[in-house]
Amino acid sequence: MKQPDEPLDQWVRQALNDLPDTPPPGSAFNADQVWRQMHPSLPGAAPQRRVGTVWWLAAACAAVLLISWLYLELEPAEKVASVTNRPPAASTPTNRPVGPLALRQQTAVRDPSAKAVRERTVRRVNVPESNLVEQTELTEAITAMPAETLRIAAKTIPSTPEVPKALATVPKRQFRVVHANELQAEDEKRPKLYQTENFVRLGDEGELRPDEGEIAKPLILRLTNKPNQ
Amino acid sequence: MQMSTRTGQEMDQQLIEQCKRGNAFAQKRLFDQYANRLFRVSLRYVRNESDAEEVLMNGFMKVFRSISNFAYRDDNGLEAWLRRIIVNEALQYLRANRSLPLFQSEETAGIQPDSNPLPDMGLDAERIYALIRELPTGYRTVFNLYAIEGYTHREIAEQLSISENTSKSQLSKARALLQQWLTNYGYEATRRTS
Numbered sequence: 001m002k003q004p005d006e007p008l009d010q011w012v013r014q015a016l017n018d019l020p021d022t023p024p025p026g027s028a029f030n031a032d033q034v035w036r037q038m039h040p041s042l043p044g045a046a047p048q049r050r051v052g053t054v055w056w057l058a059a060a061c062a063a064v065l066l067i068s069w070l071y072l073e074l075e076p077a078e079k080v081a082s083v084t085n086r087p088p089a090a091s092t093p094t095n096r097p098v099g100p101l102a103l104r105q106q107t108a109v110r111d112p113s114a115k116a117v118r119e120r121t122v123r124r125v126n127v128p129e130s131n132l133v134e135q136t137e138l139t140e141a142i143t144a145m146p147a148e149t150l151r152i153a154a155k156t157i158p159s160t161p162e163v164p165k166a167l168a169t170v171p172k173r174q175f176r177v178v179h180a181n182e183l184q185a186e187d188e189k190r191p192k193l194y195q196t197e198n199f200v201r202l203g204d205e206g207e208l209r210p211d212e213g214e215i216a217k218p219l220i221l222r223l224t225n226k227p228n229q
Numbered sequence: 230m231q232m233s234t235r236t237g238q239e240m241d242q243q244l245i246e247q248c249k250r251g252n253a254f255a256q257k258r259l260f261d262q263y264a265n266r267l268f269r270v271s272l273r274y275v276r277n278e279s280d281a282e283e284v285l286m287n288g289f290m291k292v293f294r295s296i297s298n299f300a301y302r303d304d305n306g307l308e309a310w311l312r313r314i315i316v317n318e319a320l321q322y323l324r325a326n327r328s329l330p331l332f333q334s335e336e337t338a339g340i341q342p343d344s345n346p347l348p349d350m351g352l353d354a355e356r357i358y359a360l361i362r363e364l365p366t367g368y369r370t371v372f373n374l375y376a377i378e379g380y381t382h383r384e385i386a387e388q389l390s391i392s393e394n395t396s397k398s399q400l401s402k403a404r405a406l407l408q409q410w411l412t413n414y415g416y417e418a419t420r421r422t423s
Contacts, residue, residue: 006376006404008376008404008407008408008411009375009376009377009404012357012361012376012377012407013376013377015353015354015357015358016354016357016358016377018354019269019354019355019358021265021266022265023265023268023269024269024272024355024358024359025355027268027272027278028278029265029268029278029281029282031260031261031264031265031268034264034282034285034286035257035260035261035264037286038260038286038289038290039253039257041290042253042256042290042293
């Protein structure tokens with residue numbers, strides 16, 4: 001139990017209650033400065049910042065996943081399109097070099113794990129490449145002309161059968177949905193092309209031509225039935 | 230008058246509610262409202278100003294951390310709660326810096342204020358406040374807790390880890406020293422209060 005107050009205690013308490021609501025005279029206390037020091041570590045601001053960071057991280061992860069999914073999803077379709085949109089190999093078999101890239105593309109088409117249904121050109125119009133180039137240049141030139149010039153040209157220049165013919169022969173792409181097996185069957189029917197860089201020579205050891213020896217060292221098998229000789 | 234008091238109370242209540250939600254603007258308003266007053270409280274326990282600022286900062290951090298547990302009744306309740314936190318923080322600071330207990334080694338004889346506090350001023354509240362700050366740490370702490378904050382000797386003994394008798398003796402010595410200083414300034418406390 002607290003004893004009754006001394007007069008001094010009462011008087012001191014009363015005097016301190018009368019103190020102004022300011023720092024003591026001569027003090028360098030600055031409430032704003034103290035607040036600035038204290039404010040960053042106050043509770044309330046930190047959780048909001050943490051939540052914001054978490055949201056940003058989640059959004060970034062979602063964006064990365066979406067972009068990678070789109071990339072993986074669209075890439076095979078683009079590959080197939082590039083393969084199917086090529087001019088058919090049968091049309092120019094001798095001019096086209098058969099290299100590793102072409103072989104890889106053929107393998108990609110034959111891959112059983114790829115989609116079963118693919119797009120493929122149906123109507124193939126065999127047009128010589130020189131014709132195609134001329135037609136394209138002509139079409140571009142005509143479309144680039146102003147309308148006035150075209151009208152005057154149509155009146156003055158007699159119509160030649162070559163121009164409409166050329167325009168008519170521009171192949172119009174059409175697509176048909178076929179099964180992958182059909183593609184495979186067609187590919188099997190086609191004459192197969194083999195690489196000629198590596199070969200096996202059978203027969204007696206003869207004199208090699210210098211240029212052949214430089215390109216690839218041949219494997220020579222002797223004509224004998226005994227394997228240890 | 231009564232109307233304005235009620236409006237002020239409602240505003241303070243809203244201020245507390247906003248502080249509970251972590252509103253920085255409300256926190257700043259509450260800090261501005263009580264910072265100077267509580268700085269003076271802190272300075273009564275911790276003589277050094279930078280230490281008192283540290284006590285104030287730590288105290289307000291605790292205030293904002295534990296404000297969700299505070300139930301607002303009136304302004305006096307709010308201020309008493311804030312003062313209690315600051316006082317506890319100051320005592321903790323004194324304990325951490327081994328300023329307590331210093332009771333046995335201190336002698337009252339011959340102790341004078343370090344400097345003549347506020348010599349140009351009369352014997353007003355500011356001078357009394359300055360004289361209290363000049364008391365030795367042990368006297369000052371017990372006098373502050375008993376005479377100003379209203380703690381009992383048992384509570385002081387628990388807070389400072391001393392015996393009740395030590396608290397009582399420290400208080401009487403603090404009073405005697407303060408009385409002596411005041412008399413030197415020409416003040417008779419008993420006559421003034423009666």
